[in-house]
Amino acid sequence: xxxxxxxxxxxxxxxxxxxxxxxxxxxxxxxxxxxxxxxxxxxxxxxxxxxxxxxxxxxxxxxxxxxxxxxxxxxxxxxxxxxxxxxxxxxxxxxxxxxxxxxxxxxxxxxxxxxxxxxxxxxxxxxxxxxxxxxxxxxxxxxxxxxxxxxxxxxxxxxxxxxxxxxxxxxxxxxxxxxxxxxxxxxxxxxxxxxxxxxxxxxxxxxxxxxxxxxxxxxxx
Amino acid sequence: xxxxxxxxxxxxxxxxxxxxxxxxxxxxxxxxxxxxxxxxxxxxxxxxxxxxxxxxxxxxxxxxxxxxxxxxxxxxxxxxxxxxxxxxxxxxxxxxxxxxxxxxxxxxxxxxxxxxxxxxxxxxxxxxxxxxxxxxxxxxxxxxxxxxxxxxxxxxxxxxxxxxxxxxxxxxxxxxxxxxxxxxxxxxxxxxxxxxxxxxxxxxxxxxxxxxxxxxxxxxx
Numbered sequence: 551x552x553x554x555x556x557x558x559x560x561x562x563x564x565x566x567x568x569x570x571x572x573x574x575x576x577x578x579x580x581x582x583x584x585x586x587x588x589x590x591x592x593x594x595x596x597x598x599x600x601x602x603x604x605x606x607x608x609x610x611x612x613x614x615x616x617x618x619x620x621x622x623x624x625x626x627x628x629x630x631x632x633x634x635x636x637x638x639x640x641x642x643x644x645x646x647x648x649x650x651x652x653x654x655x656x657x658x659x660x661x662x663x664x665x666x667x668x669x670x671x672x673x674x675x676x677x678x679x680x681x682x683x684x685x686x687x688x689x690x691x692x693x694x695x696x697x698x699x700x701x702x703x704x705x706x707x708x709x710x711x712x713x714x715x716x717x718x719x720x721x722x723x724x725x726x727x728x729x730x731x732x733x734x735x736x737x738x739x740x741x742x743x744x745x746x747x748x749x750x751x752x753x754x755x756x757x758x759x760x761x762x763x764x765x766x767x768x769x770x771x
Numbered sequence: 772x773x774x775x776x777x778x779x780x781x782x783x784x785x786x787x788x789x790x791x792x793x794x795x796x797x798x799x800x801x802x803x804x805x806x807x808x809x810x811x812x813x814x815x816x817x818x819x820x821x822x823x824x825x826x827x828x829x830x831x832x833x834x835x836x837x838x839x840x841x842x843x844x845x846x847x848x849x850x851x852x853x854x855x856x857x858x859x860x861x862x863x864x865x866x867x868x869x870x871x872x873x874x875x876x877x878x879x880x881x882x883x884x885x886x887x888x889x890x891x892x893x894x895x896x897x898x899x900x901x902x903x904x905x906x907x908x909x910x911x912x913x914x915x916x917x918x919x920x921x922x923x924x925x926x927x928x929x930x931x932x933x934x935x936x937x938x939x940x941x942x943x944x945x946x947x948x949x950x951x952x953x954x955x956x957x958x959x960x961x962x963x964x965x966x967x968x969x970x971x972x973x974x975x976x977x978x979x980x981x982x983x984x985x986x987x988x989x990x991x992x
Contacts, residue, residue, distance in 0.1 A: 612864050613868070616861075616863035616864040616866075616867060617860070619859070619860070619863055620856050624856050638840070639832050640837075642836055643832070643833050643837040645836075645837075646834035646835075646836055646837060647834070
């Protein structure tokens with residue numbers, strides 16, 4: 551069976567897990583505390599981060615973008631990056647939006663400060679960063695709502711890797727109850743993403759000692 | 772003609788430019804001061820960053836990874852991301868290494884602090900970050916040397932997007948004279964990358980008031 555080294559509330563890992571389920575692949579999940587470097591893990595991925603996938607033939611894959619592109623090429627059903635080169639560029643632009651812009655402006659400031667600073671015991675959360683995260687997420691929810699007024703899914707007519715990447719980040723923030731869904735149209739889009747069977751293992755996540763807010767796994771939030 | 776919106780010493784833009792030259796595409800270069808947001812530019816890319824490419828038919832492409840994948844799909848010669856899915860995953864892993872890990876640990880700390888803080892007039896450079904950047908770059912040069920003992924190019928037998936991404940970052944740091952090449956085998960790899968005709972426009976870069984160090988454009992450095 552494929553092995554996926556992952557970490558709690560890591561959007562990069564959730565992107566992989568969701569795809570795995572959507573593509574009906576089995577993964578053995580192994581939790582890796584990347585902030586306590588292990589030589590055996592560094593031998594798999596000298597970058598020292600997750601996700602890392604070990605294929606059944608022993609081949610090691612690292613880097614979230616490299617992994618999802620590889621799975622797309624080797625297990626094309628269902629396709630999450632299909633269409634013309636221009637359509638694929640639009641999907642990848644939005645994946646980059648969430649993995650870079652949303653990651654810096656929201657995920658790191660909310661999940662990073664509130665959870666990771668605790669897990670890694672690297673001191674107190676930075677309250678200024680948390681305030682900035684709360685302000686920044688509204689711009690992103692406005693952008694999702696703007697897209698949803700024009701498209702069925704984030705990148706166009708079909709569910710794509712862009713929706714998966716966005717949901718990977720938003721679900722981590724939602725675990726803390728920090729997504730102000732009420733004010734935004736994006737809520738109906740997230741309700742559709744959330745009700746997909748492949749989201750179930752993600753919605754069942756629960757960090758010991760830090761349970762999610764009540765609405766986290768609720769499909770009618 | 773295609774238009775490329777870019778910025779000085781931006782590895783994300785250099786990656787695009789080098790590919791453009793390698794693929795013999797013509798670009799009209801337009802310098803965009805992303806820290807002074809313009810509505811016209813935000814209409815092209817609401818993320819507000821460079822590179823942005825406007826195709827001859829008016830199509831707009833944003834996000835460095837999306838742009839290089841699009842160019843690879845539409846202008847396949849010379850191929851920079853060829854081979855089996857596993858070989859492509861290795862190329863993308865190394866592109867991620869430089870665009871994420873090297874970017875955070877080196878580029879932002881050296882180029883970001885020394886140059887961008889001056890261009891954007893956002894205060895004094897952070898000397899602790901600069902010291903960290905000088906220390907971190909040695910680990911990366913060791914990794915490049917380790918790869919070079921085993922391979923012809925970073926990702927295998929051929930020049931790929933991994934070499935382009937690495938050179939995009941290293942050339943920006945090298946502009947400041949901050950790459951301690953002397954101690955590392957990676958120097959011979961960089962000499963080969965640097966001597967490619969597509970690097971010429973990059974080596975001709977000169978920011979007004981902040982010229983590069985002497986060895987920057989020197990092929991026998």
